[in-house]
Amino acid sequence: MRRLAFIVPVIVFLGIAAVLAVGLGRDPKILPSMLIGKPLPTFNLPDVRAGTGGRGLASADFHGKPGLINVFASWCVSCRIEHPFLMRLKAEGVSIHGLNWKDKGDAGARWLTRFGDPYDRVGYDPTGRTGINLGVTGAPETFVIDSKGVVRYRYVGPITPEVWATTLKPLLDKLEAEA
Amino acid sequence: MKRLLALVLALTVVAGPALAVLPEEQLKDPVLEARARHLSKELRCVVCQNQTIDDSDAPLAADLRAILRERLVAGDSDKQAKAYLVQRYGDFVLLKPPINPATLFLWFGPALLLLGGGFGVWRYWRGRSVAAPAPLDPEEQARLKALLSETS
Numbered sequence: 001m002r003r004l005a006f007i008v009p010v011i012v013f014l015g016i017a018a019v020l021a022v023g024l025g026r027d028p029k030i031l032p033s034m035l036i037g038k039p040l041p042t043f044n045l046p047d048v049r050a051g052t053g054g055r056g057l058a059s060a061d062f063h064g065k066p067g068l069i070n071v072f073a074s075w076c077v078s079c080r081i082e083h084p085f086l087m088r089l090k091a092e093g094v095s096i097h098g099l100n101w102k103d104k105g106d107a108g109a110r111w112l113t114r115f116g117d118p119y120d121r122v123g124y125d126p127t128g129r130t131g132i133n134l135g136v137t138g139a140p141e142t143f144v145i146d147s148k149g150v151v152r153y154r155y156v157g158p159i160t161p162e163v164w165a166t167t168l169k170p171l172l173d174k175l176e177a178e179a
Numbered sequence: 180m181k182r183l184l185a186l187v188l189a190l191t192v193v194a195g196p197a198l199a200v201l202p203e204e205q206l207k208d209p210v211l212e213a214r215a216r217h218l219s220k221e222l223r224c225v226v227c228q229n230q231t232i233d234d235s236d237a238p239l240a241a242d243l244r245a246i247l248r249e250r251l252v253a254g255d256s257d258k259q260a261k262a263y264l265v266q267r268y269g270d271f272v273l274l275k276p277p278i279n280p281a282t283l284f285l286w287f288g289p290a291l292l293l294l295g296g297g298f299g300v301w302r303y304w305r306g307r308s309v310a311a312p313a314p315l316d317p318e319e320q321a322r323l324k325a326l327l328s329e330t331s
Contacts, residue, residue, distance in 0.1 A: 005302070012295070031225060034269045102238065128242050135267045137225040137239070
């Protein structure tokens with residue numbers, strides 16, 4: 001009984017300490033996505049780039065093979081940081097679709113002309129509603145969609161070579177194998 | 180000078196904090212607008228996370244305020260309008276988290292800890308009173324008497 005009176009508080013303390021220690025390692029700015037395991041919300045957006053026939057990005061495009069949606073905007077500083085790596089991925093033959101989120105007019109198109117266009121298809125979402133339906137909290141964010149149009153992963157922040165090599169690429173390869 | 184000071188002080192009393200909600204965002208129907216204001220005080224801005232969407236100047240918070248008003252105009256109940264945002268951003272957008280299995284410890288943990296601690300303290304004090312010293316036997320009483328007579 002004496003021992004129990006000693007052990008119980010220690011166990012309770014260690015339990016709370018463990019929970020708090022895990023919490024310390026997490027970034028509270030990153031909200032978990034509500035869409036994981038759910039189909040993409042329906043959208044059909046025009047292209048922000050001129051001369052592409054107006055065919056932008058639609059949720060129906062994500063059928064048959066896995067795909068990436070990268071949320072970007074001309075006002076987004078982190079997108080500039082991420083951009084060179086996206087260009088590198090494009091050069092390696094990776095298909096990335098863009099969602100030009102909450103940009104005014106052709107600001108997104110001009111941004112792509114100026115810095116380079118790493119995207120396959122680009123959807124223009126000036127009102128931000130498609131982004132909000134996706135649960136976007138900021139740019140850049142990247143969604144991994146499987147061949148059935150189901151959202152499998154969401155990455156918040158600029159994609160770095162490490163994130164690509166350790167998380168996104170392996171997941172895409174796995175989804176590719178499933179398809 | 181004193182008058183000026185009094186005026187300034189009086190003005191600071193009536194001055195409210197600057198509002199994030201812009202006049203053009205507001206609904207014409209005062210009842211709906213009041214509901215929207217009330218609801219937006221319970222919803223967290225997902226950009227500046229310790230502000231409500233009512234307080235926040237973030238563009239995304241303005242979008243969420245607009246969506247909230249659209250839902251109310253479309254005839255949603257307060258609950259449905261909140262659920263619309265929870266569906267997209269999770270329980271995180273609710274400043275008051277709902278009671279569900281994941282939040283049970285959050286809601287009842289402190290009370291449990293208090294009860295547990297209280298029980299521990301109660302046990303401790305009870306244990307002490309049970310272990311009250313046994314009365315002195317005749318030999319000890321004799322020694323006590325001797326010691327007392329020594330000092331006096």
